[in-house]
Amino acid sequence: MTSESLATAIARVGNPVDLLRNTAARAHTFPVAPEFTNWRSEQRAWAESCALLDQSHHMVDLFLQGPDALRLLSDLGVNTFNNFGVNKAKQFVAVNPDGQLIGDAILFHLEEELFDLVGHPMVLDWVLFHLDRGDYKVTAERDENSAVRTDGPPKFYRYELQGPTAAAVLEQATQQPLPETKFFTMADFTIAGNTVRGLRHGMAGQPGFELFGPWEEGEAVLAALLAAGKDHGLVRAGAKAYSTANLESGWVPAPIPAIFGDDPLLKEYREWLPASAIGAIGGSVDSDDIADYYLTPYDIGYDRTVKFDHDFIGRAALEELAKNPPRTKVTLVWNNDDVTAALGSLLGDGPGAKYFDLPKIRYALHQEDRVLVDGERIGISLDCGYIANERAMVSLATIAKEHAEPGTEVTVVWGEHPRSAKPQVEDHKQWEIRATVAPVPFVQFARTNYRSK
Template sequence: MGQELPRQAEVVIVGGGVVGCSLAYHLVKLGIRDVVLLERRQLTCGTTWHAAGLVGQLRATENLTRLAQYTTGLYAGLEAETGQATGFRQNGSLALATGAERLEELRRGAAMARSFGLEVEEVGPAEARDLHPLIEAGDVVGGVWLPKDGQTNPVDTTLALAKGARAGGATILEGVTVTGILTRGGRAAGVRTAGPDGTPGEVAARIVVNCAGMWGRELGRMAGVAVPLQACEHYYVVTEEIPGLPRDLPVLRDPDNCAYVKEDAGKLLVGAFERNARAWAVDGIPADFCFDELPEDWDHFLPVLEGQMRRLPVLETAGIRTFFCGPESFTPDVRYLLGEAPELPGFFLACGFNSIGIQSAGGAGRVLAEWIRDGHAPMDLWDVDIRRLLPFQASRSYIAARAPESLGLLYAMHWPHLQPQTARNLRLSPLHDRMAAAGACFGETAGWERPLWFAAEGEAPVPAYSYGRQNWFDRTAAECRAVRQAVALFDQTPFAKFAVQGRDAEAVLQRICANDVAVPPGRIVYTPWLNERGGIEADLTVARISHDVFWVVTGAAVARRDWTWLTRHVPGDAHCFVTDIGSAWAVLGVTGPAARALLQAVVEDPAQLSPEACPFGHWVDLNIGPVPVRAMRLSYAGELGWELYVPTEFAVALHDLVVAAGADHGLRRAGLHALDCCRLEKGFRHWGHDITDEDTPLEAGLGFAVALDGKPDFIGRDALLRQRHAGVTKRLVQFRLQEPEPLLYHNEPVWRDGRIVGRLTSGAYGHSLGSAIGMGYVEDGGAPVTAGFVAAGGFEIEVAGRRVAAQAGLAPFHDPQGRRMRD
């Protein structure tokens, strides 16, 4: 007789794949034993059962790599712990490069891995052949060997996790379909179900978790939660048994040929992440889908297989036992979805794993379990946080176009600044056509089209990607010169803008903001928002408009995250209301030493822009011609400048007035690449790269933006006081390469006196300085990091395996006193 459906639980997990079972396993390990996992059919029947079972460790960021490392360690001991065989083996993995650019990508990844403590080795063609004797290496120029990578049996591993979860007290029920999400008081409160015979039921719960895999979007809709994922076809073949095939072959990754190969019980499995991938079941997954396969399409898969026949000649004579096509879910940016839904507190997600669910499940299950227990993420998980994406990205037309491209990007070149090609031109500034006519090459952030750089007249604004100097290098250099020597115009419309108003608005913001925003109207305050651990949750400006009205302005990429943080910290009994006003206001940034002269030539009352009338950190309402403008004296480039906020219907008129007058002042349009270069020269931080919820203002050099002794109570104050007393054990440091040619992006290891002490969080070329620059955190084995430690060290930055001497300091290299933007 099967178990009865419990009437209530602490946590209900929906979905019995490897991720759902991992979460149940880790919850009970944390002592949360009142866990119910519901699977609509049978465990693993969706996508887990047909996964290739690769367990790689190197991911795109440090924390995601650490999670993958944890998964490897978990799987290595899971069989001994549970008694359930898993088939886990650590035969290593070998990634091949057939060209110089791919080799540089692999080298940069290997360098990053070393900074994380991951065992990795660059190999030449002969060494690659030694590691994998079956390969034809004539076109191979090099590769990377990760000896601790492995492979596992997905079904057995999932059953082992389920067994461990049951042993800890979790209830796992198969044949129970979730038909609805219960809510109470604006929170998730449980699930509505149907049993195998259709019998309805309900389970009340404090937490509901969407681990439904490719059904995740459908389950999200039940809760009113947007879940941007789409199932796509994923192909592989399995050969007949090959006599004498070594059982210890490493997993082979041949990204230039879109393929991976692993040994599988005396056979070879050849899988593909092809460029021309295809979405599946756009209109909905069949209700009876269970351990199902999709129709064969040899014509689609054959080019990949032919490429692997050249790479592995043994395939030419091996018979094919299985041709498999099955669905897996993919997201808009090839990163999975984790965390609490911004639309519904108490509803969590762990889905959309982009064909890396097996290697991600252990780490994802652990951190989500800790998140549920503690009420906050245990580490910086912004790369996979659901709040990075927006509801429109879950629409059928959008995700069906973007997801196949995401699949193809898994083994494509991971170029710096690579932009997606599908589902574009959806969020356009009112100045978009003006910028396009001026030669803008656009990039996408949160759906916004934003100019990255401007082509010269007669030149196509099309990027030629490279790890070296790209085709926009000289164009960006010219834009940076305009910022530093004349004046530049930026379209900054995608800023997120929130109005906070009401008689309690000041009190609410004083609690949320670490800096003092109890300033007179007309002032702008730069401030972080902190969590209780002192970590930086947001980095933004607050302008006081009137006694009871404030504007919060933040980045486009973090709009949903910051909105959620703000609105969830407004007390229910406060007379305080938050409104998203982003679409109402366009923003033109006018920046450079000639900015005042240019704007005074067009403003009705030039005296309003004098240093006395509008100092740095102030705003003023004025008219430029007939156009009403709110001019905020700020600069992310470190020069004299204003952000001109204008009602969207006036934006084109304002642009044309400024551009017409700009001809006499050296005005040049500029894009985000130039702004990024200039902000790094000035040492300005970027949330999500240089500062995260794991970094405090004291570590990041932002103590000046915190009223630690100026006001008694704000979120995170106690943690900062403790840290100030103890001293910081990491510091954000500025770096400038001593050679002019190498380029920096981020994640390059930082060496001090022969040992790795950190990594870069941001990198760009300092066109005003004549060499690449970056910033990154430096540590000293847990000891306090002081200015003396930084000044006394000999620093190098590792670029694609080569160490380059670097100048290091705590102050920015451009205008360290900040006089230019305050003149």
């Protein structure tokens, strides 16, 4: 990593938007096999049988241990920590002093004073910064993802089993009835003679477990799962299919961290944070004000995550915002004819539309495309791609509430800001694509059954 701080990089470039729009950092990729069969069949497996996804390599683990670990997390997280005992997990969400989103990650309570925060680096960096500057009796161990790790394999293997037959696969692998396990609660299993921890979870809104344990036991556990899966239609899913799972369940994976304001805390953080920790902005949003790219927890569906039962950074701002959040999360279903025309523009004389790299068409870490009604911007289209199970191109978006009724017609402006110097941006023209507002999660099972089972 470069020794240049984010503050120094911004001073050199002059504007955080210009820094992020022109950085060479690509969209986040999963350092596992792109496909085991083909990504269409692999997507279909989690809807019709069972998909096995290898999560061992693409996220960062931050292990926090000590008597003040829970206090550190509570000081930063908007979540409640009441009754957050061992073998529980939650989607940890942190905001800046103005209530704007820093990021989110999955927090596992592994032992009485041991926690594992797993996700993109944005929120993990924020936690480490506060640990460094605060008075907390906590030790931290950071296990980078396999794309950047230089000292051996991950600490844990992680396998996601999801789909209608996931329970049957797990019962056959363990030779035991599946225990009743609440959503985001962990249970212990024995597979191939090894103790395996399983989080009741599902990345695509389908039933399943995230299974993990010491790395050296991972091959034996994987072999047992694959053997059990032969009787239940198990399909290994590669990076291409896995990258689209969030489009079905409705999770926005990489909001821009709101760390560029004038608050003294944020200035100190930018001095501490390496510039290389920040990803690229892509898309048609063209404001020079970085605040126009920020999100709040209410913009992307974390309303029920915010609990005002403790003090945390950003609480006062969120208490005010909670009275009337202006935007809400939706799915946008892109118009088939307009998508077909954009794809067809790649043939013949150019320039055509920005290339669609199926199935995930996000080409920067922070995808930010304008959403219009009658030519006026009413929101931002975020993560986007193709769902083979629905035969639809969709995006997750945050838009003004008055336009969020399902069936409302909007327009997504697809294509890069003309001043971009990112190497992944070719000569093209922006393309207006009609879209229809739909619920989020988009898939019916995830909306009605997923969290209740």
